[in-house]
Amino acid sequence: MASVITAPTYDPITTATALAEKYVGARREQLASQTRIAAATERSLTDLGSAISSFQTSLAALTGTGKALYTQTATFSDTAIGSGTAKANATAGTYSFFVQQLATSSxxxxxxxxxxxxxxxxxxxxxxxxxxxxxxxxxxxxxxxxxxxxxxxxxxxxxxxxxxxxxxxxxxxxxxxxxxxxxxxxxxxxxxxxxxxxxxxxxxxxxxxxxxxxxxxxxxxxxxxxRAQDAIIQIGAGGAADSTSIQQASNTFTNIDGVTMTFVKAQAAGDAPVTITVGPNDTATTANVRAFVDAYNKLTTSLAKLTYSGNPASGAAAGVFANDGGVRALQDRLVNLVRPVGGASLASFGIVAAKDGTLELNSDRLLSQLATSPNGLDKLIGSTSAAGASGIASELDKYLKVWSDSANGQIGKRKSATQDLQSKLGEREALIDQQFDAAYQRYLGQFTQLQNMQNIMNSNVSLFDALFGNDKD
Incomplete structure (x- = not known):
């Protein structure tokens, strides 16, 4: 007698696992997507914070207290006699001194x-x-x-x-x-x-x-x-009847506005006076301006990457903040801040905005404009110092602090909100795991009972075959 049990058999564990996964699958997939987005948002906020902080550090180094983009030098005709430095506000020219004696310590x-x-x-x-x-x-x-x-x-x-x-x-x-x-x-x-x-x-x-x-x-x-003595220098040639002497305790003199001179060797009677030439340092000035441009471009490039709208045709993914109005407003504001309305502009000093929002430097135009307006660029860009904040640098720094401030900045607030979301997503994940476990146990019980019932029925069929079968030896 043939078996009458034609229903398929199921392994309880495999079947329960598959059905439980199907039961929570849609919710788990949605949760995984939200978790990936939250993690990407947190990473991108960290990247944005680092980019802003890096720019602020560079800005402070270039435009902070006592800083200037325009650079001058004070060059000695004989470096064995001394050396000097000149600030941006020093008057260019050549000055002559005779070093009568150096200051000494007792x-x-x-x-x-x-x-x-x-x-x-x-x-x-x-x-x-x-x-x-x-x-x-x-x-x-x-x-x-x-x-x-x-x-x-x-x-x-x-x-x-x-x-x-x-x-x-x-x-x-x-x-x-x-x-x-x-x-x-x-x-x-x-x-x-x-x-x-x-x-x-x-x-x-x-x-x-x-x-x-x-x-x-x-x-x-x-x-x-x-023997202790003061330093004495004479303006012009030494020993001249009409020369003016300057006497002080230090060998470092600041009698010329914006110029610091340090003498290390006295001159002998009859020696020609040493000359100090104050003038622009084009190489250092260009390097300072390029550093400003590079720092700004690094920040704008980071923002462009984070707000990139993507390209479906090439498969390029959109940036995390592609649809974030706040970050796009930050990006637009930076562009506007380096384009002040009215008065002088960065373009007149060879700093021109490109189509992608970055800045380009024309060093020839920069030096040409500085030749006629030495302090014009520093006045335009200004300072980030607390005591004398001014110009483009001050506006950039002030606006970026809206984002970077450790107490109330946008980045901190957004990170906090993202971390709260991640915490809630973690709770949802734990709940889904509980729902999976409950469904698994339910299905496991049901299919275990089904398996037991099938085993009993198969056993009965075998018994009936043994008792009433028609097969003969």
Whole structure:
């Protein structure tokens, strides 16, 4: 007798898995798409933030406090005599000076010092018209009753009113030592001397006169290693009857507006004056302007990539922010900010906008315009400094902070919203997993019962075949 069970058989686990997947499939696919978009949005916000931050850093480096795109140099005719720098506002021209003498630091030495017992009182160290005191009793830091030469030098260096204006050092010369004092600054008012009138020495024998301190003795034969003096330069030729002298404590002079000159060598009588030529540095200026253009282009290129509308014909995917009105508004605003209405324009200085929104630099036009208007470009681009914010740079920086501000910026707010969405998507994923598990268990139970029923029926059919079958041997 043939089997009457013709229904197909099902593996409960495979069937339950397939049906449970089908049950949640549409929701899981939708969730996966939303999760990919949220992750891409977060990455793109990070990229946008980095691009804006990079541009702001470059902008501050070029237009921050004390910065200028237009660059000048101060060139010495003899670099062995000195060097100089010039700010953008310095008046171009050639200036002549004769370096009569350089400013020097005082340096003195005291010989024959020994480690003295019972030294106390107060040592006065003088520097020009100023002075400071050294407590010699406290200078004996190991409290052995002996003031060593090294303790003396350390006490001078550590004196509160010294404030690193001079340094004391010890040079050992056989059985005795030499104390060397060197002024940190330069100029006639750094001349060093000691007042030892307040130095005391405890008597070992009450009936004997107190011994003399080696410091007091050494002060009587102080040697000047370097005499302190001011720097003196003369405008024009040295020794001329009508020349004007400039005297000061430092070898760095700022007497010409916007120019800093540092002299390192004095001239001999009869030497020709050294000339300092102040003028534009075309190479450095062009490099500064190109750096501004490159930084701007890097930002606009990043924005163009993020807002790209895509190309279905070539299969090019759209940017994450292709349909984001806020990011497109940022892109448009940047273009408008570098095209101020009225007055001078960047184009007049050779900085021209291309069709794709980037900037191009014509260096010949730039230098030609700067020749007639040296400070015109810096006035137009302006500054991002807090004290003097102005021009295009200030407007760019101010607008970009609407996006980059760590407390209330658009990027921070959007990231927070995206992260909240990702958290909710994670909760939805957990819910779908629960729904899948519930459906799987339901289907597994149903098809397990079906499998058991089929097995029972097949067993009964086999029994009937055995009892009533017509097959003969």
């Amino acid at each position: 340096q003195v030495a005291f010989s024959g010092l020994t480690d003295d017992r019972g030294v106390g009182g107060e040592l006065i160290v003088k520097m020009g018209t100023e002075s400071f005191a050294v407590d010699l009793k406290k200078a004996d830091t190991d409290n052995d009753g002996i003031l060593s030469t090294r303790e003396l030098a350390a006490a001078i260096n550590a004196a509160p009113d010294n404030a690193s204006r001079l340094t004391a050092s010890i040079i050992t010369t056989g059985a005795t030592s030499e104390l060397v004092l060197t002024a940190k600054g330069t100029g006639a008012n750094t001349e060093i001397s000691l007042d030892t009138a307040g130095v005391t020495v405890a008597a070992g024998d009450p009936d004997a006169p107190p011994p003399a301190s080696s410091l007091v003795t050494a002060n009587g034969s102080m040697r000047r290693l370097v």
